[in-house]
Amino acid sequence: LSPFFTSAGVTGMMNPFGHETIVLPDLLPFERPFVLAHEWGHLSGHADEAEASAVGWLACMKGGPVLAYSASIYLVQEAAAALPEDVRQDLLSKLDSGVRTDLDAIADRMRKGRPSIQRTASRVYDEYLRANRVADGTASYARALRLILSPPFIQALSTYTISR
Numbered sequence: 001l002s003p004f005f006t007s008a009g010v011t012g013m014m015n016p017f018g019h020e021t022i023v024l025p026d027l028l029p030f031e032r033p034f035v036l037a038h039e040w041g042h043l044s045g046h047a048d049e050a051e052a053s054a055v056g057w058l059a060c061m062k063g064g065p066v067l068a069y070s071a072s073i074y075l076v077q078e079a080a081a082a083l084p085e086d087v088r089q090d091l092l093s094k095l096d097s098g099v100r101t102d103l104d105a106i107a108d109r110m111r112k113g114r115p116s117i118q119r120t121a122s123r124v125y126d127e128y129l130r131a132n133r134v135a136d137g138t139a140s141y142a143r144a145l146r147l148i149l150s151p152p153f154i155q156a157l158s159t160y161t162i163s164r
Contacts, residue, residue: 002026008121009113011035014042026112028105033070034060048134050143053078057148058156073102078145 005011005024012023012035021039023032037056046052053074060071076099080088092100126137134140147153 004117004121006112007114007117009110009118010121012039014039019043026109028102028109030066030070030073030102031106033063033067034074037067037071047129047132048143049129049138049140050147053141053144054147054153057144058153061157073099073106075145075148076103077106078142078148082142082145 001022002025006026010024011027011031012021014021021036021043023035023039027035034056037059038052039056040059041052041055044055046055057071057074060067076095080092083091092103095103122138126139129137129140136143
């Protein structure tokens, strides 16, 4: 599935028939933990993309520094996507240079996608999600940030410490 995943901009999926997680082999090392945790969120019963992302994010944040960094990179991307372009660029420019380098590496990997295939795959997946009772389809991804910033998640992180 790697050529399709790359062209379609897909990072991973949960095989609903074999109950296994499939991830893009080209994921960068700091992307892989969150993508796996997101897909495992689906395996734990969360069909909704926002819920799977929030569960995966929380699981990574409760893990060690490598997992927490992966979740944090995901959260930076989600938060940045929700901002107006001028504000986004200003805030991203203030990040640590290593974080900016990692975000640029993700953007470079994503540029390998083919827009026409990405649009078609997104439409098909949107229909699949709606058929499986995710009312807002692929738009459900955008709700993850609200879930992560909700009081239950903030409370769950109140005991977070970095394990070494």
